[in-house]
Amino acid sequence: MQSRAQPGASTSGRAPHALSYGSVNQCRAGRCAGPRGGAPPSHAAAAAAPLRGGGRCGPARAASAPQSTGEWSDKLLSLTKKQRKRKDDSGNGSGGNRSRGGVQQLQQQQRDAVEVQITDEDLANADLNEEFGGDEDGDVFGGGLDGWGSSGGAGGGGGGGMVSGEKRLPQAVRCFDTARIYIKSGDGGAGCVAFRREPFVEHGGPNGGNGGRGGNVWAVADESINSLLPFRNQAHFRAHNGTPGKGAMQDGANGTDLEVRVPLGTIIRMKGAEEGEAPLAELLTHGQKALLLVGGRGGRGNLSFKTGKNTAPAFAERGEAGREEYVDLELKTGLLLLLLLLPPPPPPPPPLLLLLVLVLVLLVLVLVVADVGIVGIPNAGKSTLLSVLTAARPKIANYPFTTLVPNLGVCEMDFRTTVFADVPGLLEGAHEGHGLGHQFLRHVQRCRVLVHVLDGTSPDPVGDYRAINLELELFNPDIRDKPQVVAYNKTDVPDSGDYWEFVREYLVEEEGLDPAHVVPISAATGRGVTDLVRAVRGVLDELGPAEMEASTDALNRTKLPRRFDSDMRMDRFTVEKEPLPLPGGEQLYYVRGGAIERFAQMTNWDYYEAVKRFQRVLDVSGISQSLRDAGIKEGDSVALGDVGEFVWSEERGDAAVYSAWLEDMRSRGRNRQGVAAWPGAKK
């Protein structure tokens, strides 16, 4: 690096205003006249300045009165007491003395306004949300399906991401045919600033390597997953970050991609997607993949910036931050049934109605995801069988109609999972509404295979079999066509032997069943149950993967986007002026644009040359001119997307920028990097 003269002489004695580089910090310090003394405002900062969320003089800012409470009234009611508390906490920051940038000040104004407008009703709502464990945003709910014992086989409790359209519903209603998860792609690794050092090599030149790319996030359809229940236990997914580059031209390693495994038939949408907006993905076949988030680019090392003019660049980029999103997962069938079954929206729901909704939702959820439906006459031992196959604990008793609502259980055998649903017993005339089972027959339609449980101690097992099948057929011929595996139950009771051979012969010869699909079992002792599951799995395997047709025009991206995306051009930006002035009288301007925001985020403000580069890009891209056209004045703030903000100044000289950069580094407690001496000084 070249040695350079110190700038002291040229800048000493000049007012801080002459500084050509500044930051939010410096600007705020000037205004606050706080710990830094009563220096005049130093927000004569240049266009390029470290983009951070805030500076150092929060109290002074926070004390300023809101400009207009009425302006924000539309946003007020959504803020509960809890929200205010958290936002206040984060606003104060861990340092306890952070000031806010212009955007944050405006947000503070909203909060101040809320302070006076919050009503008892709002507080009561807030309490209600807390009581049900709802997140403030109503997004991710934790907890298990309390009070729904039958789900025991399908996974444990725990915090996870179940979505409920109605955030005030108790946890028990929160579904597992929908889930909201958080995904984040990996950050890119930072580029490295390094120079080749070797004995007898005087000017080794730059050799800092690039950072590695962050991992992408994919969704992958997996036939071994039956429901979105696993997302109760894990709702946050983060891909690996790329590693930083190193000296000697060593590039960092790319972050490993992350695969989120979902059941077949899952539709994935961005949280808050508009009605009619194409989903990100609709995965129908085993192994189908869709790209959800792209990992951040690795930052370039200083070797990449070597040019004929600047043969020893002393700066590097930071890695591009990975993207983070909440996405909604939805199982196709679930939605359909919810629409069918949910009652019309009631007026203010009394507890009874809420309970009814709850039960109906549970019924839907129980069956939409089942592979196998267990049917049979009342008291045949269906629930007993489910309790043996799975970890579900349905009510079992020696009287008909013990089971009033369907039970669900997940059976894991031979490393495969199968979801069984135990439906209330069917009666003759069920299709006309006799008994209970008819209410659930429609759900049996969703099952791919039926296990028909016969009571071996019944006086007429064959008659039972025919009666139930007739009911199924009368309800819907399609159900009758579903493959059946017959479980001849209660074989531990000696009486059951009387009919076994006869029943078997009838089923095989008259009904044409495969002998392997007629299995004698004893649910009470567990005998024959493994054979039954194998038979069921065999049928499922024969059927092959469930064939589903695409119902949406999902994007299903599988290719990584081109690096030079036309939407990511520097000259694609918008400039907008905030109508409300900041408390100090300055104006706030918003600049938005994918490329410029990414550029700002990747700029490493610790390097003077990087700051200069940022300034150049503002000018070359036309952003500076657009801001001038919009009427920007010295000292006004510019917010760059969500990346941060800086204070505007027309001062562009090296001396001003360098001094302001030094000041900023000092205020952040950072050591100077890259340029230890006055830029431009000759060796």
Ligand SMILES: Nc1nc2c(ncn2[C@@H]2O[C@H](COP(=O)(O)OP(=O)(O)OP(=O)(O)O)[C@@H](O)[C@H]2O)c(=O)[nH]1
């Ligand atoms: N001996 C014997 N008893 C059984 C067997 N399986 C079930 N039972 C008994 O049969 C009775 C009914 O069992 P459940 O599992 O409740 O029958 P279900 O078909 O679910 O009955 P509903 O829910 O009323 O339709 C209970 O008393 C069980 O203990 C078995 O394999 N052997």
Ligand SMILES: [Mg+2]
């Ligand atoms: Mg039962």
